[in-house]
Amino acid sequence: MKNVQKWILVFLLGVLSFICLTPSIKAEDRARDLQSLINEAQAGATIILAQGIYEGPVIIDKPLQLEARSGEEVTITNNSDKPAIQINADDVALTRITIRDEQIKKQPTVLIQADGVLLDQLQIHTGSFGIKMRKANHGEVRNSSIVWAGVVSNRPLKLSDKGNGMDLYESNGNTFYGNTVIAMHDGIYMENSDNNLVEENHFERLRYGVHCMYTKGTIIRNNIGRLNITGAMVMAARKVELSNNQFTKQSENVNSQGILLFDAHEIMIFDNHVEGNRVGLYVEQSTHNRITNNSIVGNFIGLQLLDAENNTMSGNQFIGNVASATSRNSANNTLDGNYWDTFQGIDLDGDGKSEISYAINPFFQSLVKAKPGFQLFFQSPGMVFLEGLYQSQREQWAVDASPLMKPTENVRFVISKHTLQHSATIGGLLLCLSIYLIYLGVRRK
Template sequence: MSSCRSLWLACLLIAAALWLSHERAIAANESINLQAIIDQAKPGDAIALAPGSYEGPIIINKPLTLRAEQEGSVQLHNSSLKPAVLITADHVAIIGLSLVDEGLKDEPTILATGNQASLEGLHIRTVSMGIAIRDADDGAVSDTTIHWAVNGVRMADKGNGIDMFNADRWTLTNNSIHDVHDGIYLENSDDIIVSGNVIERSRYGVHCMYTKRTIIEGNEGNRNVTGAMVMAAKQVSVVGNTFTKQSENVNSQGILLYDAHDTEVADNTVDGNRVGVYVEESTNNHFRNNRVRYNFIGVQLIQSSGNTLTDNAFMGNVADAQAQGSEDNRLMDNYWDSFQGLDTDGDGRSDLSYAINPFFQSIARKRPAFQLFFQSPGMIFLEGLYQTDRERWTEDSTPLLAPLDRQLHRDKSGDGVKTGLMGLMLLGCASLLFYKMRRRER
């Protein structure tokens, strides 16, 4: 009898243990209702979220700060067709959260319509748009990662990483964006700073439409269709960026300007793209000190005028330049490694100008199939024969015979030679004077 009681008690204890472990598993899998926490907070509160899984979607309609106690330890899950986070109030900050948005929908993962929002250190996995800013000013998105969460979706069906409309004076810095439609899309949004971002495997890395005074600085674009696209924009600054391997699409470019005006493009590295720099129907833009290397075509100028290209280096491109209908541009002091010049006065600049032959570009526009003959021996021969309206060709009046950095090195070397010769002359004079003085002493 005692053995039966012991067996029964053991079974009861095992059942109790299994029930407790089951209840703990259910509790562990349950998400915390973050909206209830937000609703209980007072305007201006700073909420430190303990590590765990939280339930979305949420609406923030009062000034608040949501911060993960440890970056990446707080996960907000959203399976609804609404934004995972909707910000309607001013002065809202969200810091260090991970957002997993599983619903394939038109709504973005984060939608901000309040001014002076700050989104920092977020990790966003989305099958929608990452962050959308609408009619909101003076905010910031920084140190945030955005990437597409599922495979097998066409690029055209994806959402943008950061999408801004009618939003002024935002800073977008040090973000990492991958596998979306456009990495950063700006429309009707002025005075935006886009700095230090890395954008890969998307359509356009940075895309400006109808913007003014946008600063695109120190970003990296790799394997996108186009690194930076500036369209219908004014006073944009594209400085110190690196755009590489935008080459897998027939419309790929490192930097594209279309209907862009008064824009500065300087100190960029544009390597391994189909077209390094493409300029169409754009005026009064300045291109200086860019390194355009190993592209299929270095620079294309189409129906553009009043632009200035100085101190750029075009090296290792299949074709350095193409131009059509682009008169009154000012090209000088650029280095074209395919050009063999003549320098009679030793100033490092060719006395012969570098003219961009428009023949191939003209016939390829009329007969696109002729692009198959690009750089073929027959096409090169025909280009050499074509001299019509040569005075209207785009040309570099003073092309460099060496890249600017090598030219500076050569100038310094020349200064060293001059200094050495001067030293030898002074030493000779001193020796002669010493010799005459010794003869007088005798």
């Protein structure tokens, strides 16, 4: 009997020590101070981080490469109000690291103040700015994700609580490739920063996906934006290329649009797909831009031109928008060979282009500017009728001289038709039910 008890005791002790010892080994791992690892390393070294959780904040002030082995999880947490990782030295690289920095604060999660920094496959959960770059040139952020994780306890979250996913100031020649930014303030914000490349990123549920302010030479290519207030906001910018992007469903906010140009000049916008937004393409106080071969599909307003001059538009397709185009005070634009599905042209010489021009009526926009409340009558029969009567100063309207008769073949729709099918099914069922009820009622009589 005693023997058995002894054995049980030994067994219990064994289990206990096992339970106690293993975490202590882990704790030792955890206690391994990342900052001292960095301090001990020689400049130019590569530090392979062992799997586990490391405590921030960390300052990197010599060229180093920090990486996790693929398949292993390395997490840096930060509860201070400093940046989780601050990079002050050129040519630092971080690879495959998860950063949890969820406290709401002013300092960003990653602060870069050096050139040639590479961030690769990072996963950033932030309650502030994701990556802030200040005077940081020729760096690269690729295949990383930045997701909002901050929580405000005592009041609803405000837009102004959030920071931008990537925030650049006086930072030139950087590349942002293959990143995903979700639920932040702006996806990528560039101020006083030139010649940056934004390619194949995914922007979702943000204020603005891509936001340029006082920049030039930015290239925005092959990105996808969904459910933001605005997909691409190009303001006070010059010589930007905006090509082959897809902006869909920017429609939840009263001021939403797919692409907005304001005070933007010499911008090239081509081959973009803009679908299901409040306004597809919004151009205000912008000049000398070339807008070609875009598909503007299924928006409430396809094109909105306000005080825009000397822009060229051709080969664009406006299909299934509630209003193809509206304009105000926009003379001297060259519109030619676009397809407007609401316009019925006549092609006499068989060249595929209409001999009748398509003029964009400024009536509604002028009215709304004077009395914003009249937006309620957007496309109402009375408004359409009045618009038809309004013909004054026609020579100053924006006019497509020779619209296309047919859309070119490459029009595609990207928003799924599932919701449509659902509502069709429900509608069908309701119809059957009501017929049945009427039938019953008639029989009872």
